[in-house]
Amino acid sequence: MVTSIASVCLSGSLTEKLHACAKAGFDGVEIMDADLTVAYESPEEIRALCQRLGLRIDMFQPFRDAEGVEDEVFEENLRRAREKFRTMNRLGADLMLVCSNAGTASIDDDQVAARQLGELADAAAEYGVRIAYEALAWGRYVSDYRHAWRLVQAADRPNLGTCLDSFHILSRGHDPAGIEQIEGEKIFFLQLADAPQLDMDLLSWSRHHRLFPGEGAFDLAQFLFHVLRAGYRGPLSLEVFNDTFRQTDVYRTAAHAQRSLTWLADQAAALDHRRQSILPAAQPPRAIDFVEIAGVDLAEVDHLMDQLGFAFRGRHRRKPVRLWSYGEARIILNEQPKLQTPKIAGLGLEVADSAPAAERAEALGAPPVFRNTSTGEQNLRGVSSPDGTEIFWNDQIGPDGWISEFEGGLAPNGDSGTIDHVNLSYPWQDFEEAVLFATSVLGLEATPAAEVPGPLGLVRSQVMHTADRIVRLPLNLAPPTAPVPPRHIALACDDIIAVAADARSRGLQFLAVPDNYYDDLAARFPLAPDFIHRLKDLDLLYDQDDAGEFIHFYTPTIGDFFLEMVERRGQYDGYGAPNAPVRLAAQRSLLS
């Protein structure tokens, strides 16, 4: 797989973009004309920098509004093009993207368009330049890739081919199967972009909302499969216009982009039994092995665990690490002198085979993390996720594993607790990256995103989960002007009323729920007044769906996290989303 990316996908100056693309492992780049125009570096310098970085300049783009015009306009277009061909010669780029005319086209005649494309290609040939002609989804007369291909065939020049762009094809609902009818060698370039299914005008959708592969609604694996079947052997290139990616850190976004392409190539290979997989198979987790909380002083967390009924399972025999368990739920407290604010710092996942899980993650660009492991201790392989949260995989579950490294604690208690879900929050601009990491590296699936009104704006929430829904990671996105909300660990129990009463008897003050909530609850559901009174007495929240009920409470926030205790009755499948505004408002009121 040879990868490339259009410079327009990334933030920063052209040289910053090039460094980031090289670091992320791209083989080449498409240089956007406008990025070169605003650069102080000459085309020769950019060419030399790309050489040093090992990046090919796969394409120079875009050249607009070339064909379908009156002859005198076309003469001026040829003059424009020659200036750009000269720049390309200096840059050492030999392929130019020509988009179908969306601005100045005045002649709806394929013969004219084909003749002009042929003349443009002849002019390009004088400079050793090839032309890749692409149908823009909003091209005036040419907006279908099949039409663009017919024009390329009619012009019939060796240095004229077509460029396929998944957005322009799939956004129009055009069947990509027709790509197989195109001669592979005449597909000069391939641009890939995903997009959410939005009901809006094509131009705005394309210019602002494109996503990296795997993040939107397009079936890009199938799309790529058709392109490869047609015989295309050039680079897989990303051209993603996205308001957010234009702003995010260029190194991080380049790594994110490269991850999406690797994932896509692997997905497309899986559709073709003749191809080898590109990645080790994903290892969807069977369960959450542990959650790690790190901070300089975790005494308050110990106290909270004790109040909730966790069993203290001991200190690690060598490291300043403690283990608490609640049934099958394990929480590790890792005292780290440099981390002032306690936070959820890591996640252990149980998998069938940890080696391919880690190898897949590393092949997807996730850096392996060093785990302080000594002789006789279980060595868990792990990587750092883009936001720094560490992920570890464990395929040797049980008392002989890492748990045996903890000493001096109590026996596990008999509670049947489990980790119900771990809620991870992110700044708004890191959301797509987090979702792609969860799907491609962790092997999770995404449910449709929801929005929760909070006092500081709408919080977007997307649940990532395994097919059996045993592992659930709701991802929360803070509104741009608001601080990132705390993360939390939700523990499932069998009898939350008993658990809550016990915890209260041990002095735990739950997050206080407003009385008005219970009045509203009485309106929403025909519940027995005694039951509502019991909920209110214990600050418990309640929800129901068609399949069951959900009762839960929240602990106070410690540092950047808090805990939630939940009981699922029947087949309730949600997370108490209608109650999230209550939590958000209550947590904010404690801060102000």
Place this chain on the structure above:
Amino acid sequence: MVTSIASVCLSGSLTEKLHACAKAGFDGVEIMDADLTVAYESPEEIRALCQRLGLRIDMFQPFRDAEGVEDEVFEENLRRAREKFRTMNRLGADLMLVCSNAGTASIDDDQVAARQLGELADAAAEYGVRIAYEALAWGRYVSDYRHAWRLVQAADRPNLGTCLDSFHILSRGHDPAGIEQIEGEKIFFLQLADAPQLDMDLLSWSRHHRLFPGEGAFDLAQFLFHVLRAGYRGPLSLEVFNDTFRQTDVYRTAAHAQRSLTWLADQAAALDHRRQSILPAAQPPRAIDFVEIAGVDLAEVDHLMDQLGFAFRGRHRRKPVRLWSYGEARIILNEQPKLQTPKIAGLGLEVADSAPAAERAEALGAPPVFRNTSTGEQNLRGVSSPDGTEIFWNDQIGPDGWISEFEGGLAPNGDSGTIDHVNLSYPWQDFEEAVLFATSVLGLEATPAAEVPGPLGLVRSQVMHTADRIVRLPLNLAPPTAPVPPRHIALACDDIIAVAADARSRGLQFLAVPDNYYDDLAARFPLAPDFIHRLKDLDLLYDQDDAGEFIHFYTPTIGDFFLEMVERRGQYDGYGAPNAPVRLAAQRSLLS
């Protein structure tokens, strides 16, 4: 005019919202059910707080999915409603908004819907509650205000009326003239929201992109005119679901909201010759009188003025203020000990009559600013705009005005300079507020917004101008993660090549333009090589449109601002937008 606002428009807790609404001068509020649910204060406390603040609770909302259902579902709905009626009694709210059923409706039969609405109203009557029934634009069977009105008529209960919402009517393209057919007394409530013309699904458009009146594409003045003609005498209430306003400072947004309503009421009154104007007439500026730059040390600015060929016109005889002029362009330097970073702090506008201009601004909620004025000095009235920039109005232009207070300077030079435009930048979340302030308070018009790619994301730009385009204020919106870009003053001259050469001879280093820019320019326009060489030699930027040409350069940035010098040739009407990416990239490269 009696004003109201739905609590959902604003950020914060319910009590914060109520305080902000009262401070902004609203007469009443619509309390959103969800805002009460998450509040710790009881309904009685909210009621008492509203009484103390002088706010009426005009409506409690919304009650959803009431009608068009099977009888047993309706029984449950009645039970739900009774719980809410009890809450309303405690709150002292006597009007409930009932939205047409969008979720559970299963019977498409007007007789059933009308019967159920009648029964709901009868139940409400037991609690002294009135019902305002509204057609949601996406209601399952009822999505047209005329249909909702027919159902209200059919149900025929004294405590059942209709609620009109401009979004639900205008987003569907329904003719609001039909509102005049509704009995005024049966219009129980009026909700107003503007919206941009977006090609997207109704629900997303409504839930995320509503705007305050005057900020979108709807003709709300005409809409309101019809409602008033129908005989409606209740409050004008805002119900604006907007992702941004949910996040912005609640006091500032409430003031912004109130400004929009006052403006709208005035616009609607102007359509009806029988009504008196609500506001003094707008005074669109004839010219920019001066721009004020403030900062603790402005020596660097003096030097810049001198290099550009400004004339030093003297020191103020009493205040630490200096005046420079360039033809008709006047820039005041105001040394303020507490302001470390120099910035554009104020704008003087020439108007026909300054008193109504200031009175209109104050009626629109802009606080008057104190201007340090002594006996014998011209007293300019002014207000503070929402971001703190001060606006002054002057109707006594000439040497006898405030200019005569400056002493010890040189005579004005003979240059024919003017202020071409003043570019004001804002954080992304303050953009609508700035646009509304410019239209309603300053009497400017808006051109369609454009987007400029910068190295840290897309910069949105909207030009506000007078009808004659003599006064032009482009407003720039920073991308959310990027710092707010510097503001700038653009000066127009007759011969920019001479001005640039002179400035350079005085040692001014312009913002350096990349060589690549001139290669691109040669491609874009068929310009003579000598001319391009001259531009390049002087770091001048160039643009042309159908009507003329534009040549300009930028000075280095000082503090939070810089200057631009422009020459317009022919009838060129833009601002060199194609060159803005060059400026943004160059300015950033100087920072990093």
